Amino acid sequence: MKVLLFGATGMIGQGVLRECLLDPRIDEVRSIVRTSSGTTHPKLTEIVHGDFFDYAAIEDQLTGLDACYFCLGVTSAGLTEEAYHRVTVDLTLAAATVLCRLNPAMTFGYISGAGADSSEQGRIMWARVKGQVENALLRLPFRAVYLFRPGAIRPLHGITSRTRLYRTLYLLLGPFLPLLKAVSPDSLTSTEQLGKAMIHAGLGDLPSGVLEMRDINRL
């Protein structure tokens, strides 16, 4: 399987990249980044790209792909709805629209978040916007679209978030996470489990739809 990864420098993307490089079913990983991560591996090609709203200059590197794992995203904290919408909806759809045109048999996995609002009408801004992008992705002509809604994620294997808020949160919560897992197993996943779930779904055997924490932990 040949896969394309967005957000490989982030916490979730690092976890997905690690699992892709370890998984024998994946022959090739192309990773689109703003700046090179410095990671090298025989299966990995990094595509350093400046404008994540326009892929015309690199379309020839975006063909022949079986799955896309879209782990790029920002926290809504401190952003206006317009600014959050631009990265969450406009940027994601700019990439997804090009990819389904170039790879009609591709599956598309998107990292949303627990509590995303499919009605697009709720009072919580981030949930409404994630609901908008989820619904728009489901309308695109991919082979299948998988909307992952993780809540708390334990970063493993030395992985850290690019977002200070998440870094601080996981530093403070770290010691309590094993207890949380013991008491309420589906309130927590890990970067490893989420990576494995994205790969599993990317094989395309499941119908399109939302994958909540319990689904992520069972895949």
Ligand SMILES: NC(=O)c1ccc[n+]([C@@H]2O[C@H](COP(=O)([O-])OP(=O)(O)OC[C@H]3O[C@@H](n4cnc5c(N)ncnc54)[C@H](OP(=O)(O)O)[C@@H]3O)[C@@H](O)[C@H]2O)c1
């Ligand atoms: N971490 C969690 O606990 C958690 C839980 C549920 C949902 N999520 C969601 O999962 C997504 C990723 O979270 P994360 O924790 O992995 O975030 P992260 O560590 O902050 O990483 C964000 C990734 O997105 C890229 N990125 C952000 N804005 C970009 C832009 N304008 N253009 C190009 N690349 C951009 C970053 O690239 P650079 O390295 O170039 O900045 C980085 O690779 C977010 O949507 C988040 O809301 C996270």
